[in-house]
Ligand code: ATP
């Protein structure tokens with residue numbers, strides 16, 4: 001690519017309304033331009049980077065056995081009524097009406113559309129498993145679009161949907177996607193971490209998020225240094241924060257150790273007891289009075305109407321509680337623990353992330369134990385009880401409660417999700433199994449924020465001069481800069497020859513033949529983050545060398561042709 005024939009438009013000034021580095025640098029480098037709130041045009045330069053990400057995602061999805069397809073962006077209301085999401089998705093769903101007064105939405109994800117495709121196409125278990133994916137524009141009417149393409153309203157997402165006859169096969173594919181995602185983010189050259197994610201409003205299913213680690217990230221992640229266990233701690237914060245004042249007041253009235261019924265606790269908290277308790281989280285406050293840790297979550301199908309509060313030895317040590325200990329602690333009968341704990345071990349979740357799922361939290365600190373109602377009396381969506389998937393998705397390191405807990409900030413760039421039969425049941429989607437009976441396939445869904453990755457990568461890779469792309473995402477690997485091409489034909493010819501030679505050697509190279517003075521030219525090249533810069537000048541030609549500088553090096557060096565080629569390979 002000859003830059004004189006490309007569209008490159010950079011800016012020196014820092015845009016006033018851009019709060020984080022990636023947003024500022026994407027605007028200054030001219031990668032994107034704002035059309036309206038949360039809507040961005042990708043310039044030719046920005047698109048080159050976006051395509052790099054897209055092609056790595058595509059290659060790894062293909063390699064993992066997923067099959068690419070494309071579904072419409074605009075989807076009819078009827079389909080979304082079938083799943084119940086027309087209403088449930090809330091105000092993020094952009095609804096539109098056509099000239100015939102028919103309602104549509106602009107797709108934020110495509111579970112409905114893919115399930116509809118599936119029920120038209122696939123009849124037998126013999127055609128399973130299958131994993132369909134697409135890389136297309138999605139729209140979400142975010143309440144606060146910000147940080148440029150990081151949280152846009154229209155953005156590019158890779159979304160994949162898998163179908164299985166058995167939970168075991170879903171588990172296999174979930175793991176397969178988890179591994180594919182790990183390869184994708186490794187290939188992109190990003191520092192990332194997969195974390196256990198609470199399924200919150202969707203409930204009942206297992207999920208992992210992939211986060212690019214960056215201080216500007218919107219999510220807080222907790223991870224155990226030694227075991228590698230990690231979880232997103234943000235999810236329950238809002239709910240906990242809202243219920244905490246009432247709970248704190250009520251807790252003052254709870255004596256420990258004590259015995260309370262659900263009715264007692266509801267009365268203490270001043271909230272109506274609307275439904276039976278299905279879940280409990282045990283929460284410890286560390287002895288130093290610092291961060292809180294949820295120690296375990298118990299989720300039972302049985303109504304629980306009595307909670308015995310007594311001291312669980314070692315609770316404050318953040319160790320893994322066994323099923324028997326929890327049962328003893330709760331004074332519950334064997335069999336109390338529901339299907340989520342069939343493995344006999346209870347997950348240790350960091351911080352309050354499980355509270356959102358629990359009806360009830362038992363907390364402990366140096367002063368004794370607390371009872372806190374969490375979900376009661378609040379207008380939360382009913383958890384989805386159809387997907388009993390937590391059992392079948394293995395693979396997290398199981399935390400042993402030893403060692404230190406770290407907190408990092410992350411940007412969510414991917415999300416794998418075991419959906420279970422939520423959509424296939426709601427949308428009457430079946431296949432014939434080996435016995436000839438109609439069964440609902442289990443589903444998984446797997447998203448990657450392709451356009452968000454571009455911004456996330458910049459958050460991790462920049463300095464005062466601009467972007468410093470990880471090589472796989474750079475718009476070009478190398479640029480040949482010509483000093484004064486118009487004034488010196490020999491220099492221009494040498495640069496042109498080098499540019500062609502590098503291209504023929506398979507190096508993705510640009511020729512900066514725009515005729516800028518060295519200062520502004522180098523500033524541009526550093527701003528847009530090209531990993532390798534080669535300068536062809538009169539002085540270098542006379543000495544038989546090229547001036548080479550890696551984007552992240554402290555200074556340039558002079559190399560002869562052979563050493564230069566070796567450096568670029
Ligand atoms: P977030 O928590 O950031 O709002 P999400 O959990 O709502 O994201 P998912 O439904 O999991 O998003 O969608 C899959 C991926 O799409 C996310 O992991 C993220 O990388 C990307 N994504 C979601 N919303 C946006 C957005 N508004 N702008 C850019 N990318 C997004």
Ligand code: MG
Pocket residue numbers: none
């Ligand atoms: Mg969101």
Ligand code: MG
Pocket residue numbers: 412
């Ligand atoms: Mg999220």
Ligand code: MG
Pocket residue numbers: 209412414415
């Ligand atoms: Mg998500």
